[in-house]
Amino acid sequence: MSVNTTDRLGARAPSRSEVRRRGRGVSHARTGYLFVAPFMLVFLGLLVLPLAYAAYLSLFQERLIGGTVFAGLDNYTRALTDPRLLGGMGRVALFFLIQVPIMLAIGLLAALAIDSGLLRAAKTFRLGIFLPYAVPSVVATLMWGYLYGQDFGPFAQLAGKLSLPAPTFLSSDWMLGSIANIVTWEFTGYNMIILYAALRAVPHDLYEAAAVDGAGAIRTAWSIKIPALRPALLVCLIFSVIGSFQLFNEPQLMQRLAPSVIDSAYTPNLYAYTLAFTGQEVNYAAAVSFLLGAVIVVASYAVLFMSTRRSRS
């Protein structure tokens, strides 16, 4: 730095009182807006506007013959009594109730195991569990679809060698479980990473205090680590609510293998997609999407509400 620059800076630098007088709030706020602007633009353009447009669309009915007419809330009343949509909602709710606890439990155990420091090759283990998350869900589903294959899949062949009937992973009884297995395989590692990161942030004094009190590894995990993980678990849970209710890729790809099991209304998202792109019922699809969004908001809020109440009590 040259002397010259320092001089100039010195000459320009306002005194502290000056800063206070100009109002730190205003000038900082302006800069703040500037920083937030790119996000706000993207947010408006890619989220708010499309949502508003979809809301607008959902109020009309466009038909192949007769063009577009204003339908008011007709699409919504139709959706609320549509057995195919309600069936799909019920299915994803069931999926959420069974798959998510299993996935979070495995993720939590894995995170605690790595954090305990007792594992050998912890890094390899961590990577191994996380790796499926790096596989795109489409690829994962294709892979599992092959494994599930009723004639030539490895499980079927193994069963054949043992003279057992081939497992019917793709039948209507098993399909939801088969999809749950794929989703668990994919996302356990993701949840594990969130939980593990949260564990690393737990202050070490707590562990020391526990050790002084004579707590073993399991007691420490139960009484210190898991309570400390509550906010992180909540994040995982909210993501899972959203993921479950938006289930789309897995059922859509499994549809190729078992089209008679997975129909176009298997999940609400698949139904909305089919309505828009197969039936050209864009308006009704918009209404269905909005209702799905509303269900997700309500479910997320319910999860949040219950967990905060529990933590207070």
Added chain:
Amino acid sequence: MFRFQRTSLRRRVALAAALVLSGSLALAACGGGGDDSGGQPAATTVSQADIDKAMSTPTELTFWTWVPNIQKEVDLFQKKYPAIKVKVVNAGQGGPQYTKLRTALKAKAGFPDAVQIEFQYIPTFSITKSLMDLRPYGAETLKDKFVPWTWQQVVGSNGEVWAIPQDSGPMGMLYRKDIFDKHGIAVPKTWDEFAAAARKLHAADPKVYLTNLAQSQAGVWFGLLWQAGVKPFENTGADSVKVDLNGAESKKVADYWSGLIKEGSVSTDADFNDQWYQSLNRGKYATWLTAAWGPVFLEGSAKATSGKWRAAPLPQWDAGKNVSGNWGGSTTAVVQGTKNPIAAAKLAEFINTDPESTKMFATQQFLFPVTKSLLADTSFVDRPLPFYGGQTVNKLFAGISDTVDTEFEWPPFLDQAYSDWGETVGKSFANKTDTSAALDQWQDRTTKYAENQGFKVEQ
């Protein structure tokens, strides 16, 4: 996917496109409530002077098509008309391309000048006024070059010419000669013989099925209905359609197949997935009821079985008769709203009628021809195919092409009809439930959909 996919590569392309579209709630970003753009231009003929002027004015055309290496045919066109530059875009095969086209048309931006449309989708796009009538550009004079039923497929109810045919899929039967020989089965000539053979084969070897009727393949079902003389849809007016999916003839075909499926002599695996490819390679199915594009497709996907296959016509409902149906086939259409209708129409005309170009389609991309001249060309039909033990398969299918009924029509809402078929009739096959009731359900769902879309539906 309920549409046939010809190569696994393109299957992947379609899959990738589906993936792009699958972003949850992505609906919000597309679609639109706008009105349909304009009406039909009056069908006044464009003068030769106008055509000459348009073809010598520097122009850039966009052409959406999923035919691999179509650039070769397009190059021939550009050589003849150096002023016209054609940009070839692969926007996905079948469904994904149609979805993009609809979206671009709604947005009134980014749509191509010329586009590949399958036969069965022409009414779906002409009803939304998305295609141009090609009569003003002299398309009517091309009629005699084409196999009659293929031409009939592109003609609208008021005589409009919506597209120029490119390839077709008259249906026949590919069979495993080795399996037939091993079990002493003669090539069935009628559906009765076919049923007897199915029972005999499956009893002799429970791991083998005479054929697989895919539970999700509405295209084959329509082809079989077509052969049986069923007219599931008729476009009776601009806003009326006749839907007859569960009539007596239709039930006859359904009863036949559901009978074989229920006794277990015919399988119902979903097709065009890995399991199905493996089944073909490992001899789970002794025949594949398929279209004229099937032989080359099979050659690519069941390499392990080379030399073991032969081709024959479809079995017949009445002994001594010789009729077939069609599965698949494409056209080139011009998109309503293009700024270069003349050049686009001439592109569609040129690539599908120029002798050199059509021959390339037949011999390099293995599209099954729709022009009479090529179907009579000995260098095409007399070519022996080693995969089929040296049989002249093209000749067989060229003969079958003449036996396809001209009168078959498609509804203006084909996606829905296909999808509903899979969820009613196809499902009844897979679950071995009452197919007749499923036909009634299919009729009911399709009718309700059509009425909901504003059509007057005759039954």
